[in-house]
Amino acid sequence: AQSVSQHNHHVILSEAASLELGCNYSYGGTVNLFWYVQYPGQHLQLLLKYFSGDPLVKGIKGFEAEFIKSKFSFNLRKPSVQWSDTAEYFCAVNDRAGNNRKLIWGLGTSLAVNP
Amino acid sequence: DTGVSQDPRHKITKRGQNVTFRCDPISEHNRLYWYRQTLGQGPEFLTYFQNEAQLEKSRLLSDRFSAERPKGSFSTLEIQRTEQGDSAMYLCASSSGTGENIQYFGAGTRLSVL
Numbered sequence: 001a002q003s004v005s006q007h008n009h010h011v012i013l014s015e016a017a018s019l020e021l022g023c024n025y026s027y028g029g030t031v032n033l034f035w036y037v038q039y040p041g042q043h044l045q046l047l048l049k050y051f052s053g054d055p056l057v058k059g060i061k062g063f064e065a066e067f068i069k070s071k072f073s074f075n076l077r078k079p080s081v082q083w084s085d086t087a088e089y090f091c092a093v094n095d096r097a098g099n100n101r102k103l104i105w106g107l108g109t110s111l112a113v114n115p
Numbered sequence: 116d117t118g119v120s121q122d123p124r125h126k127i128t129k130r131g132q133n134v135t136f137r138c139d140p141i142s143e144h145n146r147l148y149w150y151r152q153t154l155g156q157g158p159e160f161l162t163y164f165q166n167e168a169q170l171e172k173s174r175l176l177s178d179r180f181s182a183e184r185p186k187g188s189f190s191t192l193e194i195q196r197t198e199q200g201d202s203a204m205y206l207c208a209s210s211s212g213t214g215e216n217i218q219y220f221g222a223g224t225r226l227s228v229l
Contacts, residue, residue, distance in 0.1 A: 044220040051215060090157050101216050102148060105157030
């Protein structure tokens with residue numbers, strides 16, 4: 001069965017620090033990969049996605065992620081975080097060959113950025 | 116607002132009562148998904164509709180849960196005889212079913228069963 005593992009459950013950083021959140025997935029087929037963000041009191045929003053092509057993808061607000069197929073990983077990075085990046089971050093995958101495209105989610109990482 | 120909307124945002128109920136939630140997807144999105152999220156967890160897939168057809172249900176969806184999408188537009192999720200373990204955030208998402216098929220989420224309905 002598909003599964004997603006996020007390594008860091010709680011991260012606390014100071015502004016301007018660099019961020020890397022780990023995500024590994026378990027699935028034998030071809031997947032689409034996503035990072036969603038949930039700001040306090042708001043709904044889940046798509047941060048970035050990888051479907052195919054260049055394994056380094058750029059998303060909104062200066063975030064990027066790198067797909068490393070050999071490591072089944074899709075880590076999220078940002079060179080310099082801001083207080084406004086305080087949020088919950090979720091990694092998700094779905095089966096590209098599957099018909100329903102349901103998302104399988106990690107547990108999430110809570111990021112707190114101190115001003 | 117043209118996003119996914121869910122109603123109500125919060126629901127408090129007593130154990131054993133029935134509750135119903137509504138989801139209005141983005142207009143013309145033919146795919147609709149329900150997920151459940153508990154504290155400290157990621158969302159878990161519950162069920163999926165393509166137009167009015169319910170094509171997949173998770174094993175998480177016990178017999179007390181039923182979902183409908185009668186006209187292929189809005190959807191309802193009903194929980195009968197609620198239990199304390201049903202307390203969670205219920206999320207709805209919709210997608211176009213074409214191209215990248217990105218799922219867009221509503222704000223969710225938070226259910227508290229006392």
